Amino acid sequence: MNRNRLTGSVLALIGIAVLIMAKDLSAPVIEHDPGPRFFPSIAAAGLIICGLFILVQPQKRTEPFLTPEGWRRMGWMAVLLIGYTLGLIYSGFLIATPIALYITIRMMGQPKSKYLTTVVVSLAVTFIVYYVFQELLMVILPSGVW
Amino acid sequence: MLVLAEAFKMVVQQPIMMILVFIGSLIGLVFGAIPGLTATTGVALALPLTFALNPEMGMALLIGIYVGGISGGFIAATLLGIPGTPASIATCFDAYPLSQQGQPVKALGIGVIASFIGTLGSIICLIYIAPVVANIALKLSPFEYTSLMFCALTLIATLAREEPFRGLASGFLGILLGTIGIAPIGSTLRFTFGMVPLSAGINLLALILGVFAIKQICVDHAEDKPIPQVDLKVTGLGIGIGEIVDNAWNIIRSFFIGLWIGFLPGMGAGVANLIAYAQAKSSSKHPEKFGKGAAEGIWASEVSNNAAIGGAMIPMLSLGIPGDSVTALLLGGLMIHGLIPGPLLYIKQPKLVNSIFGILAIAAVICLVICYLGMRLFPRVLTIPRYYLYPVLMVLSYVGAFASNNYSFDFWIMLLFALVGLIMDITKMPMSPMILGFILGPMVEENLRRALTYSSGSWLPFITRPVSAVLLSIAVFSIISSIIKMRRNRVLQGNQSALA
Structure with missing residues (x-):
């Protein structure tokens, strides 16, 4: 698997995991407050989208990081x-x-x-x-x- | 200028005050230069000593530590690539590469002058515009704060122009890391996995020491690179007047960013340096040089973090509201002596207020002199064999990670983030958006949720309130201009490769 596919998949998986975990967070206690799951869910969704974009990017030739x-x-x-x-x-x-x-x-x-x-x-x-x-x-x- | 000159004279005429400012500045510089120890730690440790002193003397010691602590952060950032304090995170990005290219004296020279300009300029603003600015601050609601933070967050697009999706992903990762711990408003525990030390969130110092210090030590050891040839010759301040003139606009912009960010409660030098750095990169004619030793980046970071000093003192003195954690402790230092900062302080204690202005100015001068003299000495650190230097840095990183909370859990956090930093290096993910997201994310969330509660869930006030609308427009403009510049660069690169 090339580096972009691996990076993109891992980032998207982290995002999905956060979305699933955020679902279990408690509901808001104050009226009109979007609650504790709102903000992490937005960031997780952003991470998934970025992960997918990285996943489909063509892989450039790169030097090995270390010998x-x-x-x-x-x-x-x-x-x-x-x-x-x-x-x-x-x-x-x-x-x-x-x-x-x-x-x-x-x-x-x-x-x-x-x-x-x-x-x-x-x-x-x-x-x-x-x-x-x-x-x-x-x-x-x-x-x-x- | 008359007020500043008078304040300066008032302090200079009292030798004991001068000695206290000198001792404070020296302690502050040491705290700032040692990774893991911050100006806040220094002021917190010195606070009990001020019980025995009168308010002016107490402030001389504490403000000296504050100015020294913020100013000294650039020394470790420049020479070792480890930010001495969160206020110098962005300094690392360019000062360390410049130092590694054999020009530590130039990098340090910029740090010394930029710190001085930032501190002195912010003191002048503190004296003359404090009441006006403080009045504006009172009118800001969570809507404006959210829009402002959102505006700052959009700078992630600027920081990662070369690899936009990787940069944005790094920013989102930072935001997610910032959501770990007790959530604002409802105090719900989020993503702590039953680990009690995570309730307070991830320790910023452990994170910084992990991604910058421990990771760097590991990578340098693994790569086994030779020690760079270092130019230790110092003439004047290590930089010419032309360098300052060339960066005049960058200095002015970074100064006002630092002043404004420092003045907003809850933010401070740690945020100011990242935002000013991103703005400098965004406005630069050579953004591709950033991260590779660009002097513009060092100017932006060091002017802004020191400008945040005066910025944070404005609400503290005028309204009694601390702009950051250090000014909260300074406020405590005044209250110990029964003095309540706020508009009445100017009327009831004019001598003390003048002394504070004078102390700030003298601390800035003392830091300039100490750093200038030290410029002949500091770069010699780079000539120490790595097999002695790195093990000592490793020990200091562990001490720093432990010092802030006294939790051994933070050792593991530091190691975890060294691994995260390593993975990000391997996968070419930029580090700066993650740090910016981690620091700003919690502030955006808290203000956004508060704003929505105030507006009964309506998003309209964000665009109907003038200040908020202007800030959001700047954010949208920043994103669009980043996309246009990115596309233009790609076309240029395409043309160049076609010509080649």
Whole structure:
């Protein structure tokens, strides 16, 4: 399937899904108010129409977005981000951040990043960010659940 | 000018006031420059400190943070492609590409001058036309507001002239995203799928950090592009007078858009920059250069967001109605000391009102000086190896997403929108209409529903009320002119390819 057909179909399907979900929204409580389903329904209808127009547009020749190697790097980045998010939620900022920083710097900087420098940078950035935000600016950082 | 000069003198003669404005501006610039921290956060954090100060001193600190916070947003937008605050979203579109082309000093120079022009000009308007403009605002009803927002929404057609259906689809997606959470008027929960944190809607900061910061980090890492050669040589302000003269009309138009949007309650710099950017693109002789480092786009965004400062202060001081979230906090700062902003403030506290004018002007000058001196330092960020810079940005993005609501749920929202941004890049869907739809959509809905309730369901007042009719005509004209320009461009492109 070409990119236009895929994009158009997905957009139209999102619009249809919103229209179906909007039907279940409650009726207006105030007289003459079009109610909470009115506005999303209009936007969903607009999305469906645009999706259909995109679907029938002829596909222009396009370069691949990323090389296979690029997609592999993107995949590892996604794993790291999900891991860091879970780490922040469960173990908190002070534990998750230096580990995430170390892995990211090593992953992005291979082979230039050095082991010892990476450890020092990871720890220093974590404590500076923690001190500036939590202590100076009084911005709460995730403390974990354990 | 006499009033401004007097106000300026009044503040300069008190060293403690000058120190407070300086500290406030510096804090504001830092907050503005760090992605995820906004002027609102800065003012909110500093508000308790003003308990111990007198009203003038309190305002010196708070207004300094406000002006600095809005002005500083362009630094991260220019150098990192991440808007420091929502007020600088549109700055990213052109300042970052210009910076990546090796001209960060020029991009920053435009940001510095544009911010100064926007702030100072809006202060002058605040002093001289505040009561007149405030009176007009009182006469606006939900009909006019709906038409105005609709007029702003039609700019989506301008933002996406190259790919109109993709642009409109992106705008509709943004509008739909804006409907998530508690609906206006009846407070019905919409599309939350039982997730409590979604009741308040999608966190704008998490969305911005996802689509701009996290997505950009991932794409740059995946593409493994070399670091661009950066021109760090700074002469003067990084730009010439000719550049300002060439953009004079763009500056004036963006200034009035910013002033007007800032002055309307509930809108503010976050909306003003997107609308001014779209208008600049619509009126440009070279709209195809937008998004690729066009100086016009940076001027429009940065003049308008700073002009919104004075704009938002007009209803706050004249009527006691805040124009945006920061002025709501400033209002709180005055009320803490038993002062009620409104027409009586001008009569009962003329010294305080004059001090506020002076503080605003001095904060603008201080931001200009700090940013000017910093222009020699800021672009060096681009020479830091990416494998150190990007991990730090990743951590700051997480902190920013968490800071506004203290919900770990916002981490997932940020990641989700990084994925959405990536899919939109792959499918060549423009990002700016989605942001505009997301910000304006809820405002259009609320005013439209309110208007229809007032008119017993009749749509006629939208065209029978003069101001509303004019605004709707502008909207229709904007759509038609976009279609004509789009067709003309296609014919031109067709002719060029035939000649080739």
